Amino acid sequence: MYLYDDIDQAMLDDRTAEFRAQCARRLAGEINEDQFKPVRLMNGLYLQLHAYMLRIAIPYGTLDSAKLRKLAHVARTYDRGYGHFTTRTNLQLHWIKLRDAPDILDELATVGLHAIQTSGNCIRNLTADPHAGATADEADDPRIWAEAIRQWSTFHPEFSFLPRKFKIAVTGAPVDRAAIRIYDIGLRLSRDATGALAFEVRVGGGLGRTPYLGPVIRQGLPARHLLSYLQAILRVYNRHGRRDNLWKARIKVLVASLGAEEFARQVEEEWDRTDKASVDLPDTELARIRGLFRPRGFETLPARSAAFEAARASDAAFARFARRNVLSHKVSGYALVNISLKAPGETPGDASSEQMDVVADLAERYSLDEVRVTYEQNLLLPHVKLDDVPAVWAELARVGLATANTGLVSDIIACPGLDYCALANARAIPIAQAIARRFAEPETAERVGELKIKISGCINACGHHHVGHIGILGVDKKGEEFYQLSLGGSGEDDASLGQILGPALPAERVAPAVDQMVEVYLAQRREGERFIDTFRRTGVEPFKEAVYAEAD
């Protein structure tokens, strides 16, 4: 994976020194909260309901053991011994003291971690396919390009005061595991007929109040021109995006109002006039970055592992884990191992410092020192030998991390909601916990099959509710928490936006309603149909009837 050189490190050290001085001025009362706010936001420090929250960037969701151990250490030393992994593959610490913030950033900087551009109206931390570098179906490792974008976008002089925040996701595979359609820019790499790498560029996806799936504005963009093309997109947006209304300031509104075709024309016109060579990285620099991502240390192994098969045959719990959480790898004899942060009854996306340390140890010992964070708020060991999976599973089980529920009804995405967030209308975590408890029995969850539930505590949609097979949105009704359910959303290749089920429900009715809808699905499903497939065939009526029948 990418390692910081002296220049990268100097950038980080200069940043932490600057922030320390700014915090000192605030603590001494030389500047007030109003003046300090934009400064702290540039460093990922939010003032929330109960305390400061620090959002730490995990660029393209990739960590090594040293980084993950440092996160564990920071959570233990300066917070309450746990952290929250988000749908943007960041880590949030929710109980931070302002006076500790400079020390935390100094500690993080020693391992190349930071909170730069995790908030504010700038180009935010990048996300990428969590299977990058391990999946057979990709044209190229998307993290090479994500790292190029990270550098280009860091402290960008022109694009640090955009109309609104700006998020970019990159994948190199035909299967979308990075939700590129709901991003401001979604990039997909492929190889053209001559073998050259090219990008398909989507612009203007996003959730929130007005959800859109991003349309393609460019096919076949030569990969080496990525940065100059991004500059053109961002320049059109910076100049012409709306700044009069916070709710209409995202690029999706500009793209929708101009139409994708006209927006694309304006980008191409700007790009034609751009001195591309001054923006695009030289091939040598791309090659340098590429070299750092090249995985090292794969052994030559047979495709079948006797140890893995024996464990599968002898232990039903391991067999379930192998079915749900172990995925095939591009290298023979290796696997990707998904680590669920969704044990029923726990807070989705939370990990304790002890758990982070265990995962770091496993990564170092068994996964070529790599860990990934997924937008579905789980962790992943990308390079585990099949032979080692039983040992990894046993160790995960010891610390409550072996829940075999990837993609199942209890693998719920949820934002922090009203338990933490100043923007929320309603709590998300207890709803997720209540649903997961109903499906805690692994046989039940597996019988239901793939079912993606996504919960947001407000319309900002951090929990991606628009693209949940079942989406749940917290709303405030005269001071009480209610929940609007929607059905049929998807954030992946079959992307679609959910359809509202009916009137919002009180908190205690949400988990039973999910249960009722699952019953409808189980009764109506045809061979091979997932929940969403059945919904797409039957429409909303039978589900609506089941949920609202008794209220009539």
Add this chain to the structure above:
Amino acid sequence: MPKLIRWRDGQAIAADDGFTLLADDEAAPSGDVIVSFARFHAEGERLAGEGRAVGVRVAAGEAIESLAYDLPEIAVVALEFPKFKDGRAYSAARLLRERYGYAGEVRAVGDVLLEQAPFMIRCGFDAFEPADGTGPDEWAAAAGRYRHVYQRAADGREPAFALRLAAEAPS
């Protein structure tokens, strides 16, 4: 006279502003003036013809392109920040410097704050009217906080990738 900071050869210098900002309905005095975008289009040529230097004050959102052919005659382009969060003027400054090769003064006016100094200098601004009472020493310090940059802009600094390339090159 309003307080002005000029950025010259890596130094921040306190300067007197020799220009008078004219309202659209105000008669031009003798001496150098800055007028609105609309007024410049209407009577810029006449004002300059009277032997004075003329500057243009450009609101965020006004198309900088329409000044392209007049730039050699314009002494100052004053780009407005209606709020510090409004970043349109950064694009305008880069276009002036990098696309149109403008060599005159590019001045930041409006909600101009110290924390923006590094961004503004990188985008080609070389004069500032700070709204927060900060002075040249603070601006010089803010501009020098970072030893490196990651991208080319209007200030001519060599980005990280170019330095890496130079370090690799055989001597």
